Amino acid sequence: MMLQNDYVPFPSEIKDIIKHTDIEYTFRMSYTGEIKPGQFFEVSIPKYGESPISVSGIGKDFIDLTIRRVGKVTDEVFENYLGDTLLLRGPYGNGFDVNLYKNKELVVIAGGTGLSPVRGVIDYFSKHPKAVKNMKVICGFKTPDDILFLNDIECWKKTANVILTVDNADETSNYNVGLVTKYIPGLRLNDKNNTVAIVVGPPAMMKFSVQALLNIGIPEENIWISQERKMCCGLGKCGHCKIGDVYVCLDGPVFNYTKGKTLID
Amino acid sequence: MGYVAKNDILDLFIAQLTKQYLIFAPKRFKNGGIYSDTDCIRYGEVTSIDQIVFDEKSEYSFKETVLPVIQTLFFFTEGSTKEADITQKEIIVFLRSCDLHGMKRLDDMYLHNGPADYYYQQIRSKVKFVLIGCEHSFENCFCVSMGTNRCENYEMSIDKSGENYRINCKNKDWKKQLSDLNLAEEPVAPSYVTENLIQVSIPGNLEFTVAQSKIWDEYDSRCINCGRCNFVCPTCTCFSMQDMYYSDNGKVGERRRVWASCMVDGFTDVAGGGSYRKKNGQRMRFKVLHKVYDYKKRNGYHMCVGCGRCDDICPEYISFSNCINKLSEGMKEVSK
Numbered sequence: 001m002m003l004q005n006d007y008v009p010f011p012s013e014i015k016d017i018i019k020h021t022d023i024e025y026t027f028r029m030s031y032t033g034e035i036k037p038g039q040f041f042e043v044s045i046p047k048y049g050e051s052p053i054s055v056s057g058i059g060k061d062f063i064d065l066t067i068r069r070v071g072k073v074t075d076e077v078f079e080n081y082l083g084d085t086l087l088l089r090g091p092y093g094n095g096f097d098v099n100l101y102k103n104k105e106l107v108v109i110a111g112g113t114g115l116s117p118v119r120g121v122i123d124y125f126s127k128h129p130k131a132v133k134n135m136k137v138i139c140g141f142k143t144p145d146d147i148l149f150l151n152d153i154e155c156w157k158k159t160a161n162v163i164l165t166v167d168n169a170d171e172t173s174n175y176n177v178g179l180v181t182k183y184i185p186g187l188r189l190n191d192k193n194n195t196v197a198i199v200v201g202p203p204a205m206m207k208f209s210v211q212a213l214l215n216i217g218i219p220e221e222n223i224w225i226s227q228e229r230k231m232c233c234g235l236g237k238c239g240h241c242k243i244g245d246v247y248v249c250l251d252g253p254v255f256n257y258t259k260g261k262t263l264i265d
Numbered sequence: 266m267g268y269v270a271k272n273d274i275l276d277l278f279i280a281q282l283t284k285q286y287l288i289f290a291p292k293r294f295k296n297g298g299i300y301s302d303t304d305c306i307r308y309g310e311v312t313s314i315d316q317i318v319f320d321e322k323s324e325y326s327f328k329e330t331v332l333p334v335i336q337t338l339f340f341f342t343e344g345s346t347k348e349a350d351i352t353q354k355e356i357i358v359f360l361r362s363c364d365l366h367g368m369k370r371l372d373d374m375y376l377h378n379g380p381a382d383y384y385y386q387q388i389r390s391k392v393k394f395v396l397i398g399c400e401h402s403f404e405n406c407f408c409v410s411m412g413t414n415r416c417e418n419y420e421m422s423i424d425k426s427g428e429n430y431r432i433n434c435k436n437k438d439w440k441k442q443l444s445d446l447n448l449a450e451e452p453v454a455p456s457y458v459t460e461n462l463i464q465v466s467i468p469g470n471l472e473f474t475v476a477q478s479k480i481w482d483e484y485d486s487r488c489i490n491c492g493r494c495n496f497v498c499p500t501c502t503c504f505s506m507q508d509m510y511y512s513d514n515g516k517v518g519e520r521r522r523v524w525a526s527c528m529v530d531g532f533t534d535v536a537g538g539g540s541y542r543k544k545n546g547q548r549m550r551f552k553v554l555h556k557v558y559d560y561k562k563r564n565g566y567h568m569c570v571g572c573g574r575c576d577d578i579c580p581e582y583i584s585f586s587n588c589i590n591k592l593s594e595g596m597k598e599v600s601k
């Protein structure tokens with residue numbers, strides 16, 4: 001019997017680095033294999049530990065990992081692994097199933113790094129615009145300096161209705177200012193029962209965005225969220241990600257809101 | 266069919282087994298208890314029958330024999346990783362019925378919840394179980410309520426009665442070895458308890474809404490989040506990973522996993538100072554509902570096996586069984 005050791009990471013070459021902000025880079029990693037947007041890898045740095053990071057882009061022989069520098073492991077990624085390799089294990093989690101959104105009106109609402117896990121979904125429907133009735137994207141960042149994937153956002157505008165907004169900006173900038181929730185009541189949708197929405201971002205942003213979607217009449221079973229939780233194994237063993245009867249690493253991180261709303265810590 | 270033997274004969278049998286197996290059983294560790302001049306009964310390797318404690322409940326469960334407290338996953342050098350070796354010898358574990366039921370929970374977690382765990386799977390395939398019969402219930406046990414007072418899936422059972430050991434053997438090889446020791450055969454069945462002093466009842470209408478009840482608040486102040494209740498539990502399976510490096514050469518080290526506890530600080534900490542379930546009452550709620558509610562939703566049977574060790578060990582005299590019995594009151598409160 002050949003046993004598989006899921007704990008030992010494999011090396012993956014850093015093919016490219018895209019700098020968005022001082023603390024957020026996208027690492028383009030060599031990778032071939034089945035993968036869905038919304039799934040994640042454990043990025044592993046011996047001596048420092050591991051961090052779960054979502055795939056923010058999927059190509060034929062690469063995946064993108066967009067990493068925000070916040071602590072022990074991510075500092076080490078930024079400081080010592082540029083231009084070399086990273087150790088990864090994964091992919092883990094269920095990810096987004098694009099088939100669920102086909103032939104529907106699709107609304108994607110993303111806050112900050114929350115854009116990473118859904119970038120693959122938006123990319124997919126940008127490349128297959130006929131697969132959805134229409135796509136609307138609302139993405140919000142703290143300030144103009146925090147904006148991620150600006151080039152992608154420009155590209156998406158060709159086929160989707162994209163609203164880019166920042167929480168704060170000085171008068172000289174010509175960005176939309178305001179939280180993502182500000183733009184939800186104004187969404188022009190033909191058939192709300194046939195509209196699906198994806199919401200990803202910080203907990204408070206998700207909470208108020210979902211509320212705003214429900215208020216305009218999107219049924220809760222048409223809403224999808226991605227939950228972040230403390231994770232360690234990614235394999236349904238360590239228990240750190242458990243909420244209620246759910247293991248976020250196995251059953252999520254993507255949840256239908258009807259399930260997501262029952263996950264009380 | 267079974268056998269009755271005195272300890273000298275059993276020691277011959279055990280001596281034969283030790284050629285093939287490492288044998289783990291509850292052992293007395295003199296002055297190893299948490300209070301001064303108290304002993305600790307926990308699992309350790311044994312080579313003779315007298316080393317095994319039959320008349321007391323072990324403070325810690327058998328769990329550490331299949332799930333070490335600290336387990337090295339792999340070693341790393343600058344450019345490579347090397348898997349940690351796993352013991353080649355087969356293993357025999359002496360345990361009670363509740364604990365053997367606990368084993369099923371560990372299996373479901375480590376083999377079936379997500380992909381099979383590489384390290385667990387290897388140890389698990391080497392383990393055989395010897396059931397220690399229970400003549401009477403110990404303090405805080407509620408196995409009857411949990412339906413774990415009896416079991417069948419053992420290789421051999423052993424009951425100590427006075428000078429004699431009564432053995433029921435299902436394992437063919439061991440049967441032969443016992444017959445070769447000229448032991449007379451006679452009918453033997455392991456004893457088991459049919460009632461406990463403590464009974465619990467899990468309300469049939471239990472829902473997650475009980476989380477909103479006030480019953481949890483009392484634990485905010487009483488529980489000191491020491492996590493002992495998790496560490497003694499035969500069914501708690503959580504761990505954290507740690508990287509260690511050897512100080513004389515900063516380039517090499519190892520990644521380990523270490524038992525973790527949902528009751529202690531840090532279990533849910535995320536970057537930027539976030540953490541979930543900050544209050545001890547919320548942690549108690551999480552643990553209790555896992556043991557007697559949501560695990561069952563996922564696996565079809567309750568997680569807790571009623572061994573009562575969490576009640577035995579708690580320095581604050583917090584009773585888990587008592588808490589289970591408050592759940593119906595909690596449901597009434599939130600259903601109002």
Ligand SMILES: Cc1cc2nc3c(=O)[nH]c(=O)nc-3n(C[C@H](O)[C@H](O)[C@H](O)COP(=O)(O)OP(=O)(O)OC[C@H]3O[C@@H](n4cnc5c(N)ncnc54)[C@H](O)[C@@H]3O)c2cc1C
Nearest residue numbers: 051052053054066067068071072073074229230231535536
């Ligand atoms: C499913 C999932 C997807 C994620 N995707 C991304 C992404 O695409 N880009 C990105 O920048 N970040 C992402 N995160 C958050 C990222 O994992 C944390 O920022 C990172 O683990 C912080 O690690 P650190 O050692 O640098 O920080 P520290 O603060 O030093 O971390 C301390 C400890 O907490 C753990 N930890 C901290 N935050 C988290 C967290 N949010 N989730 C799980 N464990 C955590 C770490 O593993 C470490 O053990 C994701 C988290 C999850 C759960």
Ligand code: SF4
Nearest residue numbers: 488489491492494579
């Ligand atoms: S043993 Fe008692 S005090 Fe310690 S964490 Fe458990 S319930 Fe709290």
Ligand code: SF4
Nearest residue numbers: 498569570572573575
């Ligand atoms: S929760 Fe308590 S009584 Fe139940 S199995 Fe664990 S230690 Fe034993």
Ligand code: FES
Nearest residue numbers: 234237238239249
């Ligand atoms: S991350 Fe370990 S169980 Fe989910």
